[in-house]
Amino acid sequence: xxxxxxxxxxxxxxxxxxxxxxxxxxxxxxxxxxxxxxxxxxxxxxxxxxxxxxxxxxxxxxxxxxxxxxxxxxxxxxxxxxxxxxxxxxxxxxxxxxxxxxxxxxxxxxxxxxxxxxxxxxxxxxxxxxxxxxxxxxxxxxxxxxxxxxxxxxxxxxxxxxxxxxxxxxxxxxxxxxxxxxxxxxxxxxxxxxxxxxxxxxxxxxxxxxxxxxxxxxxxxxxxxxxxxxxxxxxx
Amino acid sequence: xxxxxxxxxxxxxxxxxxxxxxxxxxxxxxxxxxxxxxxxxxxxxxxxxxxxxxxxxxxxxxxxxxxxxxxxxxxxxxxxxxxxxxxxxxxxxxxxxxxxxxxxxxxxxxxxxxxxxxxxxxxxxxxxxxxxxxxxxxxxxxxxxxxxxxxxxxxxxxxxxxxxxxxxxxxxxxxxxxxxxxxxxxxxxxxxxxxxxxxxxxxxxxxxxxxxx
Numbered sequence: 001x002x003x004x005x006x007x008x009x010x011x012x013x014x015x016x017x018x019x020x021x022x023x024x025x026x027x028x029x030x031x032x033x034x035x036x037x038x039x040x041x042x043x044x045x046x047x048x049x050x051x052x053x054x055x056x057x058x059x060x061x062x063x064x065x066x067x068x069x070x071x072x073x074x075x076x077x078x079x080x081x082x083x084x085x086x087x088x089x090x091x092x093x094x095x096x097x098x099x100x101x102x103x104x105x106x107x108x109x110x111x112x113x114x115x116x117x118x119x120x121x122x123x124x125x126x127x128x129x130x131x132x133x134x135x136x137x138x139x140x141x142x143x144x145x146x147x148x149x150x151x152x153x154x155x156x157x158x159x160x161x162x163x164x165x166x167x168x169x170x171x172x173x174x175x176x177x178x179x180x181x182x183x184x185x186x187x188x189x190x191x192x193x194x195x196x197x198x199x200x201x202x203x204x205x206x207x208x209x210x211x212x213x214x215x216x217x218x219x220x221x222x223x224x225x226x227x228x229x230x231x232x233x234x235x236x
Numbered sequence: 237x238x239x240x241x242x243x244x245x246x247x248x249x250x251x252x253x254x255x256x257x258x259x260x261x262x263x264x265x266x267x268x269x270x271x272x273x274x275x276x277x278x279x280x281x282x283x284x285x286x287x288x289x290x291x292x293x294x295x296x297x298x299x300x301x302x303x304x305x306x307x308x309x310x311x312x313x314x315x316x317x318x319x320x321x322x323x324x325x326x327x328x329x330x331x332x333x334x335x336x337x338x339x340x341x342x343x344x345x346x347x348x349x350x351x352x353x354x355x356x357x358x359x360x361x362x363x364x365x366x367x368x369x370x371x372x373x374x375x376x377x378x379x380x381x382x383x384x385x386x387x388x389x390x391x392x393x394x395x396x397x398x399x400x401x402x403x404x405x406x407x408x409x410x411x412x413x414x415x416x417x418x419x420x421x422x423x424x425x426x427x428x429x430x431x432x433x434x435x436x437x438x439x440x441x442x443x444x445x446x447x448x449x
Contacts, residue, residue, distance in 0.1 A: 035369055068248050073255050080259035084266040091270035094277035098364075156370065188370045 003124055006131050013135030020143035020197075021204050025112035029103050030144055031193040035155070038162045040148025042096045044141030045166075046085045046104055048134070051113050053081040055133030058121040074117045082108045095165040112140060143200065150187075150196050157182030286320055288377070289350030289359030291330035294322035298332065303439065311431035312338065312424060319439070322350070328440045330358060333432075337424035341416045342366045345375070349386075349428045353440050356390040360425055372417035382411055383421075391429040399426040 004012075019025045026047070033043045057077045065073045086104045089097040097104065107113070116136050121129040153159050157179030163171035186192045279299065286298045301321040307313050312335070322329040330352035337345040346364035351357060360383050362375045374380035385408070391399075400406025401418050410418035432439070 065251065066248075069251050069255075072252060076255050076259045080263050083263045087263075087266050087270045087274070090277065091273040094274075094281060098281075183370060185368075185370050189368070 003128055006128060009128055009131045010135045013132055014139040014142070018139040018143065018204070019112040019136055020140050021201050023112065023115070025115055026110040026140060027197070029106060029110060030147065031190055031197065033100060033103050034144055034147040034151055034193055035188055036152040036162070037145060037148045037160050038096065038166050039099060040144040042089075042093065042100055042166050043103060044144045046089060047107055047110060047113075048137030048141050049085050050078065050081045050107055051116060051137040052130060052133040054078045054113055054117055055121040055129045056126065057081075058117040059124060059126050059129035062122050070122065071118070074114060074122070078113055078117065079108055093166055099165070112136065147193065147196055147200065151192060153178055154182070155184050155187035155192065285348050285361055285363050286332045288361050289348050290320075290322040290332050291350060291352045291358045293324050294329055295324050298322055303331070305435065308431055308434075311427045312336070313431065321439075326442050328353065328442055331439050333428055335424050335428050337420040339416070339420040339423065340365060340367060341372050341414070341420075342368070345417070345420055345424070347421065347424065349425055351432055354390065355429065355432050356388060357386045357425070357429070360386045362421070367414065367417045372411070372414040374411050374414065375417060375421055380411075385409075386425055391433060
């Protein structure tokens with residue numbers, strides 16, 4: 001397996017292979033915790049930390065662990081990072097730790113993390129692996145925060161409420177009420193999370209489609225393809 | 237039998253054990269470094285909750301004055317009760333009782349109820365719950381003032397029969413769309429008041445002699 005360039009790794013993690021919108025991994029925490037920006041950001045940071053740490057650790061030991069030991073070793077590494085992240089959150093962002101509750105230990109079950117360890121970090125040198133962890137984490141986190149913002153804004157009519165739980169007293173005044181008296185319960189509850197995620201996926205596909213069409217249009221006039229009958233693949 | 241197999245197994249076990257040691261060690265180290273801070277956080281958070289409902293004028297050392305009472309299943313206390321006395325010097329101003337409402341819409345609702353010496357409520361706060369966001373979670377003080385309405389009431393105010401939500405013929409307004417949640421909180425507060433009545437004086441006894449004030 002050749003080592004892809006860092007730019008390529010970043011593009012994959014953030015967009016073309018986004019864990020939440022393309023791979024559809026880690027949906028359980030994504031849907032459950034994205035009811036407000038502060039919850040989403042908290043889980044996004046914890047996931048990012050774990051993903052970065054586990055990718056680095058897995059990459060460092062990739063020559064030492066043999067085939068049979070690989071998966072149990074990865075699971076142990078990820079579990080250790082998650083437990084450390086949980087302890088750190090309990091120590092430094094206690095109120096948020098209480099709100100996120102069970103979803104912090106459940107980062108362990110986010111298949112995006114084991115997926116990146118197995119598919120990428122176990123075969124690649126340190127720097128690309130770290131970049132991959134960072135970018136995949138950012139890609140996942142961006143979707144999480146976007147979803148949190150959407151659901152908070154159109155579900156409760158507010159934005160950035162309670163940010164001080166995560167960012168300290170300086171952020172206490174960040175909360176803004178956009179639509180007073182809005183109470184669109186559907187978006188606050190899990191079904192709304194499914195719908196909002198679906199809309200985000202559709203939006204991403206739409207953008208991809210537009211980009212592709214523009215790229216096609218910019219290409220110099222190619223000689224018209226001769227029509228031929230194909231038995232496999234799609235006919236364009 | 238393949239002679240290589242036992243050796244391979246031994247190597248794998250050794251490798252895995254090394255890994256377990258390293259990962260468990262790093263978790264232990266992190267725990268060691270954060271344990272004190274986490275304990276402080278828990279204590280501070282508890283203190284904030286208790287102080288929010290305690291009778292005014294206490295010495296701010298609420299968590300130091302702990303009382304224990306046996307469980308009282310009749311009043312909803314399934315486990316032995318550990319409560320806090322609000323004191324000003326030797327004088328006892330009231331108590332703060334941790335209460336669990338078991339008939340919430342989704343699971344238990346943990347609360348603290350503050351009572352003065354006359355059995356009048358000085359405050360109620362919900363400390364932990366899993367009620368529906370947007371509906372039942374308005375029992376939280378930071379999401380609405382519904383929980384404040386208990387302050388100033390006692391077993392006889394509202395009078396008999398009044399300790400229920402409006403839908404059940406009582407005198408307390410339920411949260412819109414969260415009748416079950418409201419009912420559970422009201423019932424738990426009411427039971428706490430009834431239990432307080434069965435503890436004549438003993439909860440309000442001044443600190444025993446010999447105890448550090």
